[in-house]
Amino acid sequence: MNFxxxxxxxxxxxxxxxxxxxxxxxxxLVLNLLNxxxxxxxxxxxxxxxxxxxxxxxxxxxxxSDVELCQICSNPNRNEHILCVVEDxxxxxxxENTQQYNGLYHVLGxxxxxxxxxxxxxxxxxxxxxxxxxxxxxxxxxxxxxxMEGDTTNYYIYKKMKGLDVKVSTIARGIAIxxxxxxxxxxxxxxxxxxxxxxxxSINS
Amino acid sequence: MNFxxxxxxxxxxxxxxxxxxxxxxxxxLVLNLLNxxxxxxxxxxxxxxxxxxxxxxxxxxxxxSDVELCQICSNPNRNEHILCVVEDxxxxxxxENTQQYNGLYHVLGxxxxxxxxxxxxxxxxxxxxxxxxxxxxxxxxxxxxxxMEGDTTNYYIYKKMKGLDVKVSTIARGIAIxxxxxxxxxxxxxxxxxxxxxxxxSINS
Numbered sequence: 001m002n003f004x005x006x007x008x009x010x011x012x013x014x015x016x017x018x019x020x021x022x023x024x025x026x027x028x029l030v031l032n033l034l035n036x037x038x039x040x041x042x043x044x045x046x047x048x049x050x051x052x053x054x055x056x057x058x059x060x061x062x063x064x065s066d067v068e069l070c071q072i073c074s075n076p077n078r079n080e081h082i083l084c085v086v087e088d089x090x091x092x093x094x095x096e097n098t099q100q101y102n103g104l105y106h107v108l109g110x111x112x113x114x115x116x117x118x119x120x121x122x123x124x125x126x127x128x129x130x131x132x133x134x135x136x137x138x139x140x141x142x143x144x145x146x147x148m149e150g151d152t153t154n155y156y157i158y159k160k161m162k163g164l165d166v167k168v169s170t171i172a173r174g175i176a177i178x179x180x181x182x183x184x185x186x187x188x189x190x191x192x193x194x195x196x197x198x199x200x201x202s203i204n205s
Numbered sequence: 206m207n208f209x210x211x212x213x214x215x216x217x218x219x220x221x222x223x224x225x226x227x228x229x230x231x232x233x234l235v236l237n238l239l240n241x242x243x244x245x246x247x248x249x250x251x252x253x254x255x256x257x258x259x260x261x262x263x264x265x266x267x268x269x270s271d272v273e274l275c276q277i278c279s280n281p282n283r284n285e286h287i288l289c290v291v292e293d294x295x296x297x298x299x300x301e302n303t304q305q306y307n308g309l310y311h312v313l314g315x316x317x318x319x320x321x322x323x324x325x326x327x328x329x330x331x332x333x334x335x336x337x338x339x340x341x342x343x344x345x346x347x348x349x350x351x352x353m354e355g356d357t358t359n360y361y362i363y364k365k366m367k368g369l370d371v372k373v374s375t376i377a378r379g380i381a382i383x384x385x386x387x388x389x390x391x392x393x394x395x396x397x398x399x400x401x402x403x404x405x406x407s408i409n410s
Contacts, residue, residue: 001298002298002301003298004263004268004269004270004271004275004276004277004294004297005260005261005269005270005271006271007252007255007256007259007260007271008256008260008269008294010252010255010256011252011253011255011256013252014248014249014252014253015249017249018234018237018238019233019234019237020230020233021234025225027295028224028225028295029223029224029226030253030256031293031294031295032223032224033223033253033256033257034256034257034260034269038257038258041253041254041257042254042257043219044219044220044222044253045250045251045253045254046250047212047215047216047218047219048216048219048235048238048246048249048250049246049247049250050212050215050216051212051213051215051216051235051238051239052238052239052243052246052247053243054212055210055212055213055239056210058209063209064209064210064213064239065209065210066209066210066211066212070209071209072209088236089209089213089236090232090233090236092209093206093207093208096207
């Protein structure tokens with residue numbers, strides 16, 4: 001792309017570094033911002049700057065939070081014996097939206113991915129082990145994505161848990177509700193047959 | 206969406222005001238920025254601030270430009286007798302990429318759209334008429350999008366040009382090269398039959 005302005009090119013360049021945003025989309029977004037009042041643009045940029053400078057994480061679950069102990073961790077009605085291990089805040093929000101889970105969370109901040117230079121040290125695995133060693137936690141639920149990286153992370157943590165008195169489970173994988181069997185991939189369908197449930201379970205939930 | 210942090214919510218809110226960006230995408234983009242170094246984020250935000258504060262437009266064609274007279278307008282090899290009327294810089298870039306046009310441009314900065322509060326006064330129509338009145342321009346080519354707004358703008362300018370000694374044309378509309386006839390919409394197909402060309406034209410270009 002040949003830009004008639006260096007300033008425009010820089011802005012488009014920065015925008016197109018975001019995931020899923022190509023040069024064309026970046027240009028569209030930048031032109032949209034350009035058509036707005038300067039005050040509106042500075043509201044946009046200062047919201048981002050503020051976020052990155054003042055962001056804080058819950059000291060217990062490592063989720064993004066404005067206070068030291070997030071709403072979930074500080075809620076006495078939550079079951080502190082169950083801990084759901086997730087990748088980031090989006091997964092917490094997704095699970096919270098189901099209103100089916102009453103335990104606490106542990107946000108790893110990513111998954112083990114040597115390709116991106118993320119090893120176990122970059123993730124909040126140590127504090128997870130510390131929590132388990134304290135003895136309050138009775139069950140750990142893995143809710144990481146079923147990618148190679150997610151599976152590796154699950155296995156790494158599982159190995160580290162060996163010898164500790166804690167039940168380790170993973171969320172159920174199977175055919176999504178509303179999906180047609182013929183379009184399901186073989187691994188999912190195979191697993192959903194292996195891990196079949198008593199029919200009564202499906203009508204109770 | 207329930208956010209655990211006000212700062213995060215504000216940043217997502219601002220991002221989702223951009224066209225085509227919903228709340229979920231906005232959250233993904235914000236988390237991506239959050240995972241980066243602070244220096245990188247401030248490079249992103251200052252590129253945007255710089256753009257909006259220091260942006261300049263070519264005094265002749267109103268395209269975005271770092272200098273007073275843009276590269277195209279200041280190029281002596283360009284044909285100054287032809288003027289292509291476009292909506293914004295993206296259209297200039299698209300036409301320049303074809304390498305088929307050697308005239309100059311006139312960037313309106315939008316199209317007439319009463320719904321969005323854009324009337325002829327908000328667009329660079331006066332300066333276009335002034336240019337034509339000067340007498341150098343022999344042909345005006347409309348290259349606005351074929352939406353109701355684009356057609357209205359074409360017609361408005363066409364009416365204003367009445368009595369002026371200038372040829373007014375519009376870019377050809379028809380079946381795109383590589384498209385199948387059966388999937389073309391009726392209006393396009395109808396027009397492409399009405400405006401059929403001598404076969405020699407299509408083999409010469």
